[in-house]
Amino acid sequence: MSKLISLLLALFVIRTTVVILNFIAEYRFEYLQKEATADFFQKTYESLQKLSIERLISEKGGEYISKILSDGEMAGIVVSGFLPSILLNLLRFLVVIAVLVYLNPILGIISVIFIPFYFFVFKKYSKGIIESSQEERISYANVLESLKEKIEGLPIAIFYKQENFLIKKFLFDIKEWLKNIRKVIFNMKAYTASYSYLSAIFPLVIFGVGAVLVSIGRTDIGTMIAFYLYSENLFEPLSNFSKNLGAFSQVIPPFSRVLTIIETTYTAPDGTRTLRELKSISLNGLTVKYGDKEVLDNINLKLDFINNVNIAIVGYSGSGKSTLVRFLSGYFDSERCLINDVPITAYSKKSLRKYILLVSNTDFIFGMTVRENLSMGENFSEEEMEYALKLCGLNFGREFLNTKVGEGGKALSTGERQRLALARAILRKPTLLILDEALSGVDAETENVIFKNIKAIIPNLIVISHRLSTVLQCREIYVLDKGKIAAIGTHEELLASCSTYRDIIKEQLIENRNNDVSAKA
Ligand SMILES: Nc1ncnc2c1ncn2[C@@H]1O[C@H](COP(=O)(O)OP(=O)(O)OP(=O)(O)O)[C@@H](O)[C@H]1O
Ligand SMILES: [Mg+2]
Numbered sequence: 001m002s003k004l005i006s007l008l009l010a011l012f013v014i015r016t017t018v019v020i021l022n023f024i025a026e027y028r029f030e031y032l033q034k035e036a037t038a039d040f041f042q043k044t045y046e047s048l049q050k051l052s053i054e055r056l057i058s059e060k061g062g063e064y065i066s067k068i069l070s071d072g073e074m075a076g077i078v079v080s081g082f083l084p085s086i087l088l089n090l091l092r093f094l095v096v097i098a099v100l101v102y103l104n105p106i107l108g109i110i111s112v113i114f115i116p117f118y119f120f121v122f123k124k125y126s127k128g129i130i131e132s133s134q135e136e137r138i139s140y141a142n143v144l145e146s147l148k149e150k151i152e153g154l155p156i157a158i159f160y161k162q163e164n165f166l167i168k169k170f171l172f173d174i175k176e177w178l179k180n181i182r183k184v185i186f187n188m189k190a191y192t193a194s195y196s197y198l199s200a201i202f203p204l205v206i207f208g209v210g211a212v213l214v215s216i217g218r219t220d221i222g223t224m225i226a227f228y229l230y231s232e233n234l235f236e237p238l239s240n241f242s243k244n245l246g247a248f249s250q251v252i253p254p255f256s257r258v259l260t261i262i263e264t265t266y267t268a269p270d271g272t273r274t275l276r277e278l279k280s281i282s283l284n285g286l287t288v289k290y291g292d293k294e295v296l297d298n299i300n301l302k303l304d305f306i307n308n309v310n311i312a313i314v315g316y317s318g319s320g321k322s323t324l325v326r327f328l329s330g331y332f333d334s335e336r337c338l339i340n341d342v343p344i345t346a347y348s349k350k351s352l353r354k355y356i357l358l359v360s361n362t363d364f365i366f367g368m369t370v371r372e373n374l375s376m377g378e379n380f381s382e383e384e385m386e387y388a389l390k391l392c393g394l395n396f397g398r399e400f401l402n403t404k405v406g407e408g409g410k411a412l413s414t415g416e417r418q419r420l421a422l423a424r425a426i427l428r429k430p431t432l433l434i435l436d437e438a439l440s441g442v443d444a445e446t447e448n449v450i451f452k453n454i455k456a457i458i459p460n461l462i463v464i465s466h467r468l469s470t471v472l473q474c475r476e477i478y479v480l481d482k483g484k485i486a487a488i489g490t491h492e493e494l495l496a497s498c499s500t501y502r503d504i505i506k507e508q509l510i511e512n513r514n515n516d517v518s519a520k521a
Contacts, residue, residue: 006441022247037076044068047261055334062145067261071137071254071425085244089237097235103227104219109208118195118242125191125250132183134253139177146173188246195242197373199235206231271344275351278431278460280304281328288323295320296327297483299319309432309460312471314504315442315480321464322360322482325434328462329358346484352493357428360436363421371401374424388427390412391453393446414441419450432460444469468505477501 045068061102101108150166157166210224217478262292281303288296303309315319326332330344330352344352366373374385386398394400409417418441425433434456439447447470455461455473465471475493477502479487487498494501 013039023226033076037073038077038162040072041068044072044258044261051261052099054334060141061143062143062148063141064261066137066141066144067254067257070140071257074309075251075255075258076272079323082244082248085240089240089244093234093237096230096237099230100227101233103223104213106213106218107210107224107231111202111206111231114198114205115238117198117202118238119411121191121194121198122242122245125194125246127186128187129184129191129246129249130252132180132187133250136177136180136184137253137257139173139180143173143177146170184250188250191246191461192243195239199239202235203228203231220352268326270350271346271348273342273347273351275339275347275355277340277353278305280338281356281432282338282341283324284336284338285328286327286334288320288327295323295483299324299483299485301478301485303462305431309462310455310475311462311478312474312476313462313464313478313480314471314501316504319480320478320483322436325358325436325462325464329356329434331358353430354428356434357424357430357432358434358436359425359438361418361438361440363424363438365405365416365417365420367403367405367407367409370403370405373405373420374401376424380427384427385423388423389420391426391450391457392423393442393450394419394423397456415439415443415446417443422450422454426454426458430458432462433458433467434462436464437466438465448473479504 030337032401048064048068066258097108097112100111147170150170153166154163157163207228210219210228212220213219214224283301286296286299287294303311313324315321323332327334327337330337330339330347330349333345335343335345339347339352369387371385374380374388377397382398382401385401388397389400396403400496403411405411405417405420409420418439422435435454439450442450445468447465447467451463451470451473461474463470471477472491475490477491478485479491479494479498481500488502489497495505
């Protein structure tokens with residue numbers, strides 16, 4: 001009796017321990033899996049930070065989000081469960097084969113002959129699975145991109161009472177995705193059906209061969225039945241193995257999409273030279289194309305900083321002004337842009353940023369405090385930050401530094417947002433500041449005052465502005481026309497010699513007159 005009780009007790013302890021250990025193991029495994037996914041998100045985002053700006057902005061935002069969140073998670077989960085499962089099934093498979101060969105060597109060898117059939121089935125379907133999964137991932141990225149756009153654009157659609165317009169567009173993208181999902185599911189299920197069919201048929205073959213062996217007296221019926229029953233255990237690991245291979249094929253596309261981020265890390269190597277003095281910037285036959293469209297056509301120029309540079313760039317909308325200054329500032333990289341006669345790509349970006357900054361009217365404002373938008377993690381004193389804000393006409397006292405500006409700066413007016421972006425650059429006191437319509441959202445009078453403030457503290461300025469009053473404050477004016485520099489000179493010189501400049505000025509003068517009229521009204 002006491003033996004029975006101690007046996008029961010031992011069983012109770014063993015079973016309880018197994019449940020507890022199982023709970024801990026499963027909890028740890030699942031948590032580790034999520035932790036690995038989170039780590040993966042971080043690593044991929046870090047890789048994203050090493051891309052060139054040009055590449056970064058050429059791809060859709062939804063594409064990156066789907067790569068990092070969806071593709072990354074999908075690939076991570078399957079792969080993390082994949083290895084243990086493969087090892088387990090391989091082990092089971094080897095043990096079963098050994099037992100079968102022990103039971104009956106002939107039947108054992110026949111069982112092994114079935115293995116290539118599974119690989120044949122896999123080979124037949126894997127291409128289709130990979131291709132359809134690839135298309136599915138692309139269309140899923142489109143759905144995310146589309147959703148992002150349809151949410152951001154919803155206020156304007158509601159205002160125009162055209163919500164249906166967006167629904168229809170969104171539905172189109174969803175349907176495209178569903179169509180591709182259907183292909184993936186079809187391929188996966190056809191593959192599953194095929195290997196399951198093999199697993200259902202082969203035991204019958206074994207049974208048949210076994211029966212023949214019994215009839216010719218090569219084995220006894222007991223061994224044959226034991227063999228048949230045991231052989232069932234052979235096909236389960238084979239099926240699991242096939243299932244893993246299928247799942248693996250399905251995650252190849254998400255995996256390789258994620259790798260496109262990680263691999264391209266090396267497309268934007270940072271230079272090793274440290275810029276210590278800004279002597280000159282030149283463009284050496286810079287031609288820029290967007291698709292087939294030529295935006296800059298063999299631009300050659302040299303700016304010497306021996307005397308202070310003070311340039312306005314004017315030109316019709318679409319003439320290439322923004323593109324030009326993006327290359328001049330190193331926002332976009334080109335071997336054809338030289339700093340002190342050395343390609344800009346040779347310099348470390350960090351050292352370049354101490355000397356050259358570009359501010360445009362669409363510069364990003366983070367949904368953080370004014371202080372964080374200004375410092376972006378660097379150390380500046382409150383006095384410095386307040387002073388920079390003041391120069392930009394944001395005289396709201398020190399408390400303003402702690403103001404949260406809302407997502408994308410939506411709690412600020414357009415002009416305030418632009419001035420905050422400008423203060424961010426001024427705070428860093430660059431040797432050369434390039435402004436691309438940086439103050440288009442403020443009134444002409446305010447732009448004038450801010451521009452004067454900037455001129456007093458920043459030694460070199462290049463300005464793109466549609467305001468004549470700002471252009472007139474610059475010593476030299478570059479006229480850009482259809483991607484070429486049409487003329488360079490002072491306002492008076494260009495009025496006398498350049499018809500394009502006269503036309504541009506005429507239009508801007510009209511704009512100014514209108515402003516004057518509205519100002520007086
Ligand atoms: N990412 C892009 N993809 C395709 N085309 C582009 C892209 N960026 C600019 N373009 C085209 O390049 C041309 C020059 O653009 P850019 O922004 O340099 O002109 P801009 O002179 O600054 O015009 P604006 O005065 O209107 O700001 C435009 O015709 C524009 O359509
Ligand atoms: Mg522009």
